[in-house]
Amino acid sequence: MQIKKYKIQKTIAEFIYLFIILFFCYTAVNKLMNLESFRTNLVKTSVFTFEIANYFSYLVIILEIFVVIILLFFKQKGLLLFCFIILIFTLYISFLNFKGFYEVCGCGGILNGLQYKYHLLINLSLIISSLYCYLILNKANNEK
Template sequence: MRVSESFTKKIPWLVSLLFILLFVYAAVSKLLDFETFQIQLGQFSLLSAFADWISWGVIILEIFITLLLFFENTRLLGLYMSFFLMIIFTVYVFVILNFAAYVPCSCGGVLEALGWKEHLIFNGFLMVIALIGILIQRKQQYNLN
């Protein structure tokens, strides 16, 4: 029973570590091929007017969330932001799949190899993981009072 409690306490950190790795990897991949990232965002008609702002905004947001996740006192906020960012990415994928004439992939690195349906599954999995991290982190935070 003690091992289970010990492991449960580590879950928010493990979830945070997963998102830290994901967001750092994604941000660095986008920065390394920034021009392509901007062009691909610009190819989606709903985003084309804002591609410059969105491209920088996504990278900055990924790095910011990474910093929040790293520190215990901001971890819960970071988990919430990770969850909502994954919702936004999932809505983006859904809209691309269902309403875009051209389907650009503005992901970086290995994620570029995923198909769009695999992206939806991957994002859904990450949303569930983030939600688990949020629930456990909240419980731990509010039980400490």
């Protein structure tokens, strides 16, 4: 019974892992395809000037692609890096909300236009899911 439970957990962790890769690929490609919109949303927060938003937009896209590459080649390190990046994004949107600068999500794609509470819920779910995935896959590697 314990082995079956563990196999189910490992399958769920692998699914989460694949979802995370697809999610970050999707967000990076969407931001790249709608770069002007992404920059405009950054400037609308009042945190960035247009010039800084120009550089920062590329930095975010490169960072997301970098995380995907790390995820593909170093699963556990990639999951921790992903968790850290989502935590930083969560702190960023929470700061914006606290200061009254958060209007709607400017991430792009299906998340674009999301209210703060839903964006926060999604980010917290991603953080928890990536930690769960890390722990299960770490347990699997330690048992080999």
